[in-house]
Amino acid sequence: MKRTFLLVALSVLSFGLFAKPQVMPDWVQNYRKVYPNSEYLAQRGSGDSAEKAKTDAIGALSRYFQSSVNASLSTTLSSVTTNDSIDEKTVVVDEVNVQSQVEFFGLEYTEPFYVKSEKKWYCVVYMNRDEAWQQYKPQIDIKKNSFSGLYKNLEKETDYFTKLGMCKKVWTVGTELLQKLEYGRIINPSEEAQYQNERDEIAEIPVIFETAKQNCSIYININSDYNKMISTAVSTVLTDTGFTVAKTKAEANYVAEISVDDNETGADPVSIKPSVNIKISSKKAKTVFSYEVTSDEKSIGYTIESAQKKSYPKLTEQIKTALNEKFSGSFSL
Numbered sequence: 001m002k003r004t005f006l007l008v009a010l011s012v013l014s015f016g017l018f019a020k021p022q023v024m025p026d027w028v029q030n031y032r033k034v035y036p037n038s039e040y041l042a043q044r045g046s047g048d049s050a051e052k053a054k055t056d057a058i059g060a061l062s063r064y065f066q067s068s069v070n071a072s073l074s075t076t077l078s079s080v081t082t083n084d085s086i087d088e089k090t091v092v093v094d095e096v097n098v099q100s101q102v103e104f105f106g107l108e109y110t111e112p113f114y115v116k117s118e119k120k121w122y123c124v125v126y127m128n129r130d131e132a133w134q135q136y137k138p139q140i141d142i143k144k145n146s147f148s149g150l151y152k153n154l155e156k157e158t159d160y161f162t163k164l165g166m167c168k169k170v171w172t173v174g175t176e177l178l179q180k181l182e183y184g185r186i187i188n189p190s191e192e193a194q195y196q197n198e199r200d201e202i203a204e205i206p207v208i209f210e211t212a213k214q215n216c217s218i219y220i221n222i223n224s225d226y227n228k229m230i231s232t233a234v235s236t237v238l239t240d241t242g243f244t245v246a247k248t249k250a251e252a253n254y255v256a257e258i259s260v261d262d263n264e265t266g267a268d269p270v271s272i273k274p275s276v277n278i279k280i281s282s283k284k285a286k287t288v289f290s291y292e293v294t295s296d297e298k299s300i301g302y303t304i305e306s307a308q309k310k311s312y313p314k315l316t317e318q319i320k321t322a323l324n325e326k327f328s329g330s331f332s333l
Contacts, residue, residue, distance in 0.1 A: 025113055039128065041186070042126035043061040057123050065183070105136050106131040107126075108126055133191050146173055147201075163212045167333060171202075174201070178199070205333070217254065218243055219249045223260060229312045236320065264307075270302070270304055274308075293319055299311035
């Protein structure tokens with residue numbers, strides 16, 4: 001029994017003495033050589049455990065995507081031609097948090113390796129560009145088809161005001177497609193280059209928007225107005241949101257018909273609760289915008305003018321707040 005134990009002990013000792021030391025993989029020292037950038041997206045991570053090394057590697061790859069995509073999406077510069085001159089207009093796109101949104105396709109890991117001299121684990125996470133592209137491409141095409149349909153309808157629309165209102169939706173879907181394309185460009189630049197036409201169309205949207213807005217000159221026609229308060233409020237909102245207010249009907253492409261009704265009741269004193277109806281129409285009598293508001297409260301005065309003096313300042317603030325919200329939301333990028 002003692003002899004058997006001795007033989008086992010000697011065998012274990014012999015294996016320990018003559019076993020080959022673990023060879024350090026090439027990727028530990030030079031992962032770019034093992035996973036060349038032309039074929040792979042790869043990042044190396046390290047940590048005091050194998051799992052932490054993996055986490056560090058995927059974090060490095062996420063940060064690479066994040067910085068690359070955000071740099072490309074931070075601004076879109078378009079040149080708009082007006083009056084035979086070029087005005088540079090910059091449209092800022094909301095930055096995206098790629099780290100929380102990006103999906104990695106065909107992601108693989110090396111077997112984590114422990115470097116004893118450093119007391120560290122190392123791991124490389126990598127994606128084959130061609131394989132990842134094949135998995136990712138359908139997502140681009142779905143968004144591309146959605147964008148292309150909207151863009152074609154935008155091009156076909158002949159009414160400037162309607163076209164202006166369409167721009168925001170097309171721009172929103174276009175920037176979503178642009179984000180997909182930026183992911184795709186990182187994964188496989190040569191394949192993503194096939195979508196240059198869509199990139200050009202997205203860049204054209206601010207130009208279409210500005211051209212349409214320049215042609216949306218509006219003449220204000222109002223039936224009655226205390227001290228021009230209602231017409232001034234509407235004119236201020238239109239100007240502040242980038243529209244041109246025409247001085248005459250002949251100069252305008254659109255007319256804003258404003259109907260004011262005091263809804264007067266009683267006499268001496270008189271009570272009013274004004275309502276305002278605004279309808280913007282084209283020269284072809286196509287209604288492109290309508291809005292109606294009624295004063296929040298009744299106003300009382302011994303004359304109609306004294307009641308209007310109390311009521312109209314509050315009413316104009318209602319109008320400005322509501323119209324600003326509508327025009328800023330619907331007719332902007």
